[in-house]
Amino acid sequence: xxxxxxKPAFLTSQKRNxxxxxxxxxxxxxxxxxxxxxxxxxxMIMVFLVREGAGFFRQNHANLQLYRSAGLEFVEPLREQxxxxxxxxxxxxxxxxxxxxxxxxxxGLERGEVNARLAPIDDYIxxxxxxxxxxxxxxxxxxxxxxxIKVEALIHAERQGAAGGPGGGVEGIPFDFQSARKPLxxxxxxxxxxxxQFADRLLALVTDYEVDWPTTDINARFERFRSLTKDYVQExxxxxxxxxxxxxxxxxxxxxxxxxxxxxxxxxTASFWQDWYGVLPLFLGSVLVSGIALFFAVPLGLGAALxxxxxxxxxxxxxxxxxxEFIATIPSVVLGLFGIVVLGEALRVASQQGWLEWLPxxxxxxxxxxxxxxxxxxxxxxxxxxxxxxxxxxxxPRAFREASYALGATRWQTIRxxxxxxxxxxxxxxxxxxxxxxxxxxxxxxLCAGNRIAIPDFTKGLEVFIxxxxxxxxxxxxxxxxxxxxxxxxxxxxxxxxxxFGLTFLINYIAQRLVRRYRVSxx
Amino acid sequence: xxxxxxxxxxxxxxxxxxxxxxxxxVLRVATWTILLAGALVFGTxxxxxxxxxxxxxxxxxxxxxxxxxxxxxxxxxxxxxxYELSDSEFRAFRSSLEEAARAAGEAAPxxxxxxxxxxxxxxxxNIVGTLLLVLGSMVIALVLGVAxxxxxxxxxxxxxxxxxxxxxxxxxxxxxxxxFGLFGFGLFVIFFGWNVSLLxxxxxxxxxxxxVVITASEESLKMVPxxYREGAFALGATRWQTIRxxxxxxxxxxxxxxxxxxxxRVAGETAPIMFTAAYVMRDKLPWxxxxxxxxxxxxxxxxxxxxxxxxxxxxxxxxxxxxxxxTAFVFVALVALxxxxxxxxxxxxxANQRW
Numbered sequence: 001x002x003x004x005x006x007k008p009a010f011l012t013s014q015k016r017n018x019x020x021x022x023x024x025x026x027x028x029x030x031x032x033x034x035x036x037x038x039x040x041x042x043x044m045i046m047v048f049l050v051r052e053g054a055g056f057f058r059q060n061h062a063n064l065q066l067y068r069s070a071g072l073e074f075v076e077p078l079r080e081q082x083x084x085x086x087x088x089x090x091x092x093x094x095x096x097x098x099x100x101x102x103x104x105x106x107x108g109l110e111r112g113e114v115n116a117r118l119a120p121i122d123d124y125i126x127x128x129x130x131x132x133x134x135x136x137x138x139x140x141x142x143x144x145x146x147x148x149i150k151v152e153a154l155i156h157a158e159r160q161g162a163a164g165g166p167g168g169g170v171e172g173i174p175f176d177f178q179s180a181r182k183p184l185x186x187x188x189x190x191x192x193x194x195x196x197q198f199a200d201r202l203l204a205l206v207t208d209y210e211v212d213w214p215t216t217d218i219n220a221r222f223e224r225f226r227s228l229t230k231d232y233v234q235e236x237x238x239x240x241x242x243x244x245x246x247x248x249x250x251x252x253x254x255x256x257x258x259x260x261x262x263x264x265x266x267x268x269t270a271s272f273w274q275d276w277y278g279v280l281p282l283f284l285g286s287v288l289v290s291g292i293a294l295f296f297a298v299p300l301g302l303g304a305a306l307x308x309x310x311x312x313x314x315x316x317x318x319x320x321x322x323x324x325e326f327i328a329t330i331p332s333v334v335l336g337l338f339g340i341v342v343l344g345e346a347l348r349v350a351s352q353q354g355w356l357e358w359l360p361x362x363x364x365x366x367x368x369x370x371x372x373x374x375x376x377x378x379x380x381x382x383x384x385x386x387x388x389x390x391x392x393x394x395x396x397p398r399a400f401r402e403a404s405y406a407l408g409a410t411r412w413q414t415i416r417x418x419x420x421x422x423x424x425x426x427x428x429x430x431x432x433x434x435x436x437x438x439x440x441x442x443x444x445x446x447l448c449a450g451n452r453i454a455i456p457d458f459t460k461g462l463e464v465f466i467x468x469x470x471x472x473x474x475x476x477x478x479x480x481x482x483x484x485x486x487x488x489x490x491x492x493x494x495x496x497x498x499x500x501f502g503l504t505f506l507i508n509y510i511a512q513r514l515v516r517r518y519r520v521s522x523x
Numbered sequence: 524x525x526x527x528x529x530x531x532x533x534x535x536x537x538x539x540x541x542x543x544x545x546x547x548x549v550l551r552v553a554t555w556t557i558l559l560a561g562a563l564v565f566g567t568x569x570x571x572x573x574x575x576x577x578x579x580x581x582x583x584x585x586x587x588x589x590x591x592x593x594x595x596x597x598x599x600x601x602x603x604x605x606y607e608l609s610d611s612e613f614r615a616f617r618s619s620l621e622e623a624a625r626a627a628g629e630a631a632p633x634x635x636x637x638x639x640x641x642x643x644x645x646x647x648x649n650i651v652g653t654l655l656l657v658l659g660s661m662v663i664a665l666v667l668g669v670a671x672x673x674x675x676x677x678x679x680x681x682x683x684x685x686x687x688x689x690x691x692x693x694x695x696x697x698x699x700x701x702x703f704g705l706f707g708f709g710l711f712v713i714f715f716g717w718n719v720s721l722l723x724x725x726x727x728x729x730x731x732x733x734x735v736v737i738t739a740s741e742e743s744l745k746m747v748p749x750x751y752r753e754g755a756f757a758l759g760a761t762r763w764q765t766i767r768x769x770x771x772x773x774x775x776x777x778x779x780x781x782x783x784x785x786x787x788r789v790a791g792e793t794a795p796i797m798f799t800a801a802y803v804m805r806d807k808l809p810w811x812x813x814x815x816x817x818x819x820x821x822x823x824x825x826x827x828x829x830x831x832x833x834x835x836x837x838x839x840x841x842x843x844x845x846x847x848x849x850t851a852f853v854f855v856a857l858v859a860l861x862x863x864x865x866x867x868x869x870x871x872x873x874a875n876q877r878w
Contacts, residue, residue, distance in 0.1 A: 024762060049702070335564065439699070
């Protein structure tokens with residue numbers, strides 16, 4: 001404290017008071033500097049996400065270029081061809097399983113008898129499986145060759161890097177992909193022959209052979225198998241054309257590095273063949289899980305806000321509001337644990353009850369799936385939505401309600417026509433912020449969403465809800481601990497983080513704009 | 524309130540009234556569904572966890588669980604009885620058997636044991652680690668947050684600068700926790716070279732909770748009546764004197780209680796500390812360091828991360844469940860204690876605050 005001067009403050013010169021003034025200015029500067037920390041942190045988050053993630057697209061481009069140069073891309077259609085054949089075999093085997101079930105369950109045959117009955121079918125399946133063998137061994141050889149080229153190129157690049165300093169002898173000698181790839185092209189005529197044999201064999205199998213299936217249902221499925229196989233065989237010339245037209249020397253365009261990240265359907269890392277960094281399955285997984293959460297949280301949260309704000313008694317309010325605030329403090333990892341040990345199992349057991357069979361997707365196969373995670377996330381979103389929506393309702397001026405009552409409106413009419421429209425923007429922004437909260441939630445999805453990296457199969461209707469999914473937040477938490485610093489995988493995770501950051505930023509921005517623009521006041 | 528309860532001479536309820544009546548019930552059910560779901564989670568954790576943390580005989584609390592480090596559990600049969608021993612006990616038991624066998628001149632018996640990681644011992648280092656993380660980040664966040672709030676509410680004039688600060692605060696509040704984890708990892712762990720350490724965790728958590736603390740503090744500062752400030756100014760006090768003597772003392776209880784709620788949320792976060800501060804296992808306690816500065820640069824075990832590890836990284840069985848629920852119970856109790864103190868205090872302060 002300074003002593004009060006004899007003269008009034010406005011008469012004292014500033015010079016005499018300068019220590020106090022400097023002190024005051026210093027304090028103001030200190031507080032102002034602290035206030036800037038928030039800006040600084042936000043800027044630094046962006047800087048560091050970009051800094052660590054920036055190299056990803058260059059590395060991904062090199063990754064894709066190597067995929068092409070080394071000839072892996074050349075072999076890919078063949079591998080797909082093989083995969084499709086395996087899928088067809090599996091379909092066929094599924095028919096056998098159905099037939100076996102029919103024999104043992106409906107006809108009550110012994111195991112040996114069943115096998116005897118199924119013997120011709122088994123022969124047929126073996127024939128179908130074996131048809132691909134010559135082609136398969138060729139594909140394996142080719143895959144090995146391409147992988148070898150890739151490894152050699154990587155070793156070459158590493159040596160160059162090691163000797164790359166000033167005076168390094170081998171600097172600037174690019175790896176000779178063209179000559180390395182030559183053995184691959186030699187395969188083309190061989191493939192032509194093999195492919196023809198394979199096609200003939202398959203067509204003969206599906207047209208000439210009659211298989212004796214026990215039920216009409218299985219017969220119908222077998223017909224489907226036949227047509228699928230025919231379609232499959234019809235694709236062969238296209239594959240051949242693609243192979244002969246393939247050119248390993250055209251450089252991969254730069255935008256591919258971006259598009260393969262944003263729209264790539266595979267997130268495959270530490271694979272012996274080729275790593276893919278496609279964010280689409282993770283993004284859709286996040287959206288799906290958040291969608292489920294909001295499906296439950298929005299009606300509950302908004303309903304509770306309406307109820308507490310408009311209809312409940314004071315006593316009820318004083319219980320509900322702190323209780324919901326309390327729910328907000330449940331740590332997400334504890335909710336995740338609850339999902340693993342209680343909810344997942346409970347849902348599965350419930351879905352196995354006979355009287356719930358009509359539900360889509362029942363019985364649930366996987367204990368941990370999008371629904372389990374979504375339900376728990378709803379519990380995370382509800383307090384956010386409730387609190388903000390309640391605030392919005394609270395800020396509707398009393399006079400609005402009173403005017404409505406004075407005009408003779410009932411309570412329901414007042415709520416529907418006056419209060420909800422006035423608070424609508426606030427309620428929408430509450431939902432948006434709830435969405436932002438849910439999509440950024442990590443531990444629950446990491447523990448309960450099932451962590452299968454695949455695009456959710458939306459063609460299955462409502463069953464999509466019970467598929468295991470992986471999410472953007474989950475993948476960061478799961479893989480960040482085990483990646484090489486500065487590697488492409490490490491950078492890919494930072495880019496996912498950046499995407500997540502941008503997404504929540506956008507959601508926040510829209511929510512804020514909504515509230516500002518449509519705020520209702522008496523003036 | 525049911526329609527049948529009315530006197531026979533009262534007019535029957537109109538359709539509109541009936542609809543309204545239904546609506547009230549639908550919304551009431553929705554509200555109580557939420558509370559029920561919350562109660563279900565709490566109830567499960569409480570009842571299952573209590574079996575681990577409490578016991579029926581004296582001293583009624585499972586002291587070992589609260590004061591020991593996590594260890595592996597060895598389950599084996601010997602001489603007809605089944606033993607469940609922790610790592611150290613198991614070794615002692617085996618060597619005692621070997622001693623006895625040597626004295627008797629026989630070959631030592633082989634013990635066929637099954638091992639369950641983390642299933643024995645307790646969670647003492649985790650409790651300590653969480654408390655350290657919370658305390659440190661609380662101090663940093665309160666200093667930064669209260670100072671920012673004072674600037675925003677007492678000094679700042681409306682302008683582009685302040686608008687930017689407010690926008691940043693709002694957006695910072697929406698950044699997902701895992702992004703804070705990435706940021707802390709990139710800045711503190713790698714760029715500053717602090718490695719996985721308490722310090723990195725403190726700052727990551729503090730920055731995460733900053734928006735909550737700033738908003739709560741500003742609200743409390745705004746609630747102090749203008750007259751207090753004007754009175755102080757009229758007496759010739761400078762701005763800082765006014766803030767220190769006339770504003771802060773009245774705002775401080777509000778600031779603290781509201782901030783504690785934010786702190787409780789920080790204590791519950793796992794994602795930000797996964798790569799910045801938490802170790803899966805560490806055999807030294809935080810204060811067992813050689814030099815003073817090492818204290819800040821050591822990773823710690825933390826309750827939330829331990830829950831994550833025991834619920835997803837080890838095989839599920841009854842022993843694992845024992846630890847899962849026990850840890851979750853202690854953790855929830857800790858967080859709930861902090862949160863409920865804050866919620867109750869806040870409601871009381873609001874009720875008592877009459878200017």
